[in-house]
Amino acid sequence: MNLAERILARAAGRNQVAAGEFVMAEVDLALLHDIFAAQVFDLLREVGVDRVSDPDRTVVVIDHLVPAPSTAAAELHQKIREHVERLGIGAFYDAGRGICHQLLPEQGHIRPGELVVGTDSHTTTYGALGAGGTGIGTSDMVYALATGRLWFRVPETIRFEMTGQLMSGVSWKDVILHLAGRFGSDGAQYRAMEFAGPAVAGADMSSRLTVSNMALEMGAKFGLFAADEVTDAYLRDHGGAGTEPFQPDPDATYEAVHEITLSDLEPQVALPHEVDRVSPVVEVEGITINQAFIGSCTNGRIEDLRAAAEVLAGKHIADGVRLLVAPASQAVLGEALETGVAASLVEAGASILAPGCGPCFGGHGGLLAPGERCIGTHNRNFIGRMGSAQAEIYLASPATVAAAALTGQITDPRHLEAPDGR
Amino acid sequence: MADDILKGRAWRLDHDISTDVLSPGAYAVDPVEVRKLHVLESVVPEFASEVKPGDMIVAGRNFGCGSSRETAAENLRALGVTCIVAESLSRLFMRNAIAVGLPALVCRDAHAAFTQGDEIQAHPGEGRIINVSSGLEFEADPLPEEMCRILAAGGILAMLKGQGVV
Numbered sequence: 001m002n003l004a005e006r007i008l009a010r011a012a013g014r015n016q017v018a019a020g021e022f023v024m025a026e027v028d029l030a031l032l033h034d035i036f037a038a039q040v041f042d043l044l045r046e047v048g049v050d051r052v053s054d055p056d057r058t059v060v061v062i063d064h065l066v067p068a069p070s071t072a073a074a075e076l077h078q079k080i081r082e083h084v085e086r087l088g089i090g091a092f093y094d095a096g097r098g099i100c101h102q103l104l105p106e107q108g109h110i111r112p113g114e115l116v117v118g119t120d121s122h123t124t125t126y127g128a129l130g131a132g133g134t135g136i137g138t139s140d141m142v143y144a145l146a147t148g149r150l151w152f153r154v155p156e157t158i159r160f161e162m163t164g165q166l167m168s169g170v171s172w173k174d175v176i177l178h179l180a181g182r183f184g185s186d187g188a189q190y191r192a193m194e195f196a197g198p199a200v201a202g203a204d205m206s207s208r209l210t211v212s213n214m215a216l217e218m219g220a221k222f223g224l225f226a227a228d229e230v231t232d233a234y235l236r237d238h239g240g241a242g243t244e245p246f247q248p249d250p251d252a253t254y255e256a257v258h259e260i261t262l263s264d265l266e267p268q269v270a271l272p273h274e275v276d277r278v279s280p281v282v283e284v285e286g287i288t289i290n291q292a293f294i295g296s297c298t299n300g301r302i303e304d305l306r307a308a309a310e311v312l313a314g315k316h317i318a319d320g321v322r323l324l325v326a327p328a329s330q331a332v333l334g335e336a337l338e339t340g341v342a343a344s345l346v347e348a349g350a351s352i353l354a355p356g357c358g359p360c361f362g363g364h365g366g367l368l369a370p371g372e373r374c375i376g377t378h379n380r381n382f383i384g385r386m387g388s389a390q391a392e393i394y395l396a397s398p399a400t401v402a403a404a405a406l407t408g409q410i411t412d413p414r415h416l417e418a419p420d421g422r
Numbered sequence: 423m424a425d426d427i428l429k430g431r432a433w434r435l436d437h438d439i440s441t442d443v444l445s446p447g448a449y450a451v452d453p454v455e456v457r458k459l460h461v462l463e464s465v466v467p468e469f470a471s472e473v474k475p476g477d478m479i480v481a482g483r484n485f486g487c488g489s490s491r492e493t494a495a496e497n498l499r500a501l502g503v504t505c506i507v508a509e510s511l512s513r514l515f516m517r518n519a520i521a522v523g524l525p526a527l528v529c530r531d532a533h534a535a536f537t538q539g540d541e542i543q544a545h546p547g548e549g550r551i552i553n554v555s556s557g558l559e560f561e562a563d564p565l566p567e568e569m570c571r572i573l574a575a576g577g578i579l580a581m582l583k584g585q586g587v588v
Contacts, residue, residue, distance in 0.1 A: 022566060022567075022568050035450050035451060035491070036491075043579060046579070047579055047582040047583050048582075048583065049582075064450075065451070072451065073451065076451055118490075119490055120489075120490050121488065121489050121490040121514055123490075135489075135490035135514055136490060136514075136517065137490055137491070137492030137495075137514065137517065137518035137521055137522075138492045139492060139518070139521035139522060139577060139578035139579050140517065140518075140521055140578060142578065142579060142582065143578050143581075143582060146582060151568050153566070185438060185484055185487055186483055186484040186487070186510050186512075189484070189510055189511075189512065189513060190513050219484065219487065219512060219513060221513055274438055361447045361450075361489075362442070362446075362447040362448060363447055363448070363450065380440075380442070380488060382440040382442040382443070382488060383440075383442070383443060383464050383465065384442055384443060384446060384464035385442045385447065387448075389463075389464035389465075
């Protein structure tokens with residue numbers, strides 16, 4: 001069995017499952033965030049089940065409307081807190097602690113091989129740790145909380161064999177943008193993506209989280225990495241026991257296997273308004289921007305802030321550009337403060353926002369006017385996502401976004417490395 | 423519901439219609455009466471005011487891509503849309519549409535053969551789509567039994583209520 005089959009076989013209490021089958025699976029962990037939590041708990045009551053099947057395996061995070069941008073949002077949060085208290089929810093992260101997809105790995109909730117559902121599409125992020133994370137809607141979440149189970153189709157898997165080494169100035173964000181461009185925004189529709197090969201062993205957990213997060217933007221149900229030494233070390237660093245390797249069986253079958261060479265990959269950018277409209281940055285250099293955004297569950301970790309700070313240190317962003325930085329969690333912000341990363345960013349002209357999702361989903365904080373352009377490290381550039389439908393969103397790596405903030409136009413970060421430090 | 427024969431008018435939509443245009447983030451926590459007024463406003467501004475109960479959507483590839491928000495499907499249902507036919511559907515949208523009792527069918531050939539406003543007949547249970555205006559008929563992927571059962575119950579919540587839950 002491949003990783004997706006192993007995960008669903010275990011969850012379904014079966015020795016073997018195969019792609020295409022439908023299974024009823026036990027859910028190991030359920031995640032709800034503030035957009036949907038109150039509604040789900042209300043509905044749970046409405047269907048006559050005023051409890052969750054396993055409070056200790058239910059996590060609630062207030063991260064989207066943070067800090068509350070309206071009275072309605074504040075009231076929503078108040079309702080969530082009441083529900084959490086009443087239902088005895090095991091893990092609750094209130095406003096300001098961070099983005100759910102950062103917090104769950106960081107706080108040790110994710111284990112390789114487990115099945116995790118969340119009321120958020122980017123629940124695929126947990127595939128970075130070898131967990132079967134996937135998004136579901138509110139009705140399905142009500143079902144999962146009421147019964148502890150949910151139906152799943154065992155997906156076909158596409159395996160990506162990665163070889164070679166990334167050039168300096170190129171990151172795993174560029175890799176996943178490249179894959180989206182090459183295979184399309186529905187290139188993995190209904191499928192699991194399995195990331196493997198020698199280059200993957202060299203990818204740190206932060207990079208893996210970025211890749212699994214954006215697997216969803218290719219339509220994937222899961223975006224999976226096998227659990228290895230990197231996973232083991234990450235789990236130990238984040239308050240848990242380590243892990244045995246969790247690998248696909250040697251005779252696992254795949255719908256397709258694609259070999260990807262990383263060595264000649266250049267920095268990439270997704271152009272408006274589709275995530276799969278991807279171009280090497282060099283080909284679109286010079287497009288002026290109004291706003292640069294560094295953050296989100298895709299690229300708001302300390303590694304991302306550091307990559308941006310390295311580009312920006314000792315310099316200042318261009319006139320007319322707003323640089324917004326939203327650390328993915330309080331812990332990330334703390335580390336950015338301790339290590340001087342935050343100071344570098346602020347001295348370069350950045351506004352630091354509270355850890356949360358606001359700008360990325362166009363909820364609040366950094367919305368765009370008609371005709372404005374934003375380049376960000378997030379995961380979606382759909383029309384109207386960050387405010388006006390006449391605004392444009394470009395997606396890129398933290399280094400590329402920082403480079404654009406510095407020059408006021410889309411810029412290949414490698415072109416800033418001139419000795420005179422332009 | 424999966425056994426019904428649905429008749430109505432087709433709204434032909436493009437490829438990659440995302441949940442951000444079906445249910446804009448700015449109205450994420452507003453009630454459905456508000457949310458439904460903003461469906462597709464950034465790409466088909468007249469949709470919410472002109473769509474009629476019984477209308478169906480005939481879309482291109484990757485319909486409903488993006489978020490897990492069930493409101494994308496719920497908004498369409500609230501506007502009276504009775505069926506979605508698309509060249510391909512995002513996994514989450516399909517799952518959510520079924521969960522709210524809205525049939526969503528994958529039919530590779532229909533999109534190219536419909537124009538805006540064509541009369542359409544859909545047989546979700548049989549996976550049959552007919553363009554009444556042109557007389558052409560198309561086959562959609564059959565819905566798995568699990569999904570038919572949920573549709574027949576009227577959605578996941580109705581099913582849970584009916585079961586008295588485990």
